Amino acid sequence: MSQSETTAMAELLELDAQVLQSYLAELVDWLGDLSDGAPARIVDLGSGTGTGTLALAQRFPRAHVTAVDLSPQMLHRLTEKASALGLAGRVRGLRADLDQGWPRTGTSDLVWAASSLHHMADPGRVLAGAFDHLRPGGLLAVTEMSFFPRFLPDDIGVGRPGLEARVHAALDSGPSVDWSPHLERAGFRLEAARPFAIDLRGSLPPATARYAQVCLRKLRSHLGREFAADDLAALDAVLDDDSPHSVLRRTDLTVRTVRTTWAARRP
Template identity: 70%
Template sequence: MDTPATHTPATHAAATNTATAAMAEILELDAEVLGTYLSELTTWLGELSDREPVRIVDLGSGTGTGAIALARRFPRAGVSAVDVSPQMLHRLSVKASGLGLADRVHGVQADLDQEWPALGPSDLVWAAAALHHLADPERVLSHVFDALRPGGLLAVTEMDFFPRFLPEDIGVGRPGLEARLHAALKGAPAAGWTDHLVRAGFTPEAERAFVIDLPTPLPVATARYARACLRKLRSHLDGQLPAEDLDALDTVTDDESPHGVLRRDDLTVRTTRTTWVGRRP
């Protein structure tokens, strides 16, 4: 008879650390592969701002994809990067130091579902793929409204769908694999954030969809980015796809397989991200 698995605080902590490390890898590779998109987005925000931001807040910053991009775009700004995870903020600190930004990018550990941190007045608040994770986004938006100076901006960005990388025929007898795995994981369509912004007191300023379809040559980190993203999706797919599809996905993410993403020359990067911008009157 098999012995039931024992879940202890130590095993739970180990699992949490593993999941955090996997997500941190995706976030860092995302910043590297999608640098052109981030530059386009931050430039657009600069055009919408009534003056150059000098105080910026990145909510749910993770490893600092947004915080670093904003610090680069606005060289006079100090950026407070807020995240619940000390591991994520440590990675942010190391990255900021390596880029010579340690004097302008600072981590703030806080659980936004518990208490709003003391951040002072801000010119721009950035929340990328963060607000939908919160238990009460409306409460957080009200805090953001209070924290922004009049005329300041809030930019909320969401991923419309996880990036796609694979051709229709991946060479292992399962054509259309990636389309099926995305269909299996697809939830209800996002309703957008305009109504939420209005209820919090913001004036809707703009809404823009950024279509990402990278041309060749792709960034050198693309294969590792594809592997990390596909492995992340794979972790949610047991019972959602036939065993043959799961086996094919395991083959595609296997570093030693000739069909694995690290050895392919036919990858693409396709996704869409939408940003809603509100202004405090």
């Protein structure tokens, strides 16, 4: 990943954490209820800028969290944020390529992998590593996005109703992975697979408009020439800062998506 791509991804991750804060708090509380005692040693696999790392460190005030990521830029952002929140003594960044083997994390009570396993060349090997480095009774949480967030009303006011739905349909890569059989093959006992339906309306977090713009720009970058020219022009108008239809000016945004977490225990 280039420097510019890393910077763009870091902004997307940080906006995601800001806008979906209530969902994240609900997820972390749920994992706390499933844990057999407050976890003291936590590992975040593919931590990015630290969404999960920091949420877990704040939810479990006695826990030490190891954030594992390949990108030194991501880890630098994470450690800066941890320091600003007074968490530097309990959060450490560890640069590692999980495709090359399990890093030196020691034994953990909780392993967290949010939207990271599907990037691995061999997810089964990573899950086997998680199993080996969890204590008996320890919990693994794997989260995946069912579909990219949606923000726009059906009629966006530029004569192309249903635009966002067509963008998603053009880029749909099929059903998301069900991690249940993969977890069971690695030796885990599945505790629950819980979908979290996110539907934010009305008074939205301040970062929502920029989050929508960044997400839609990412989708726009993947659209090919086969996508209708009129739809591309309408989408560009929505993404243009100066357009009267710009997503930054809209008062009718929502945030709709589904994220599923598989919680599994080492027997």
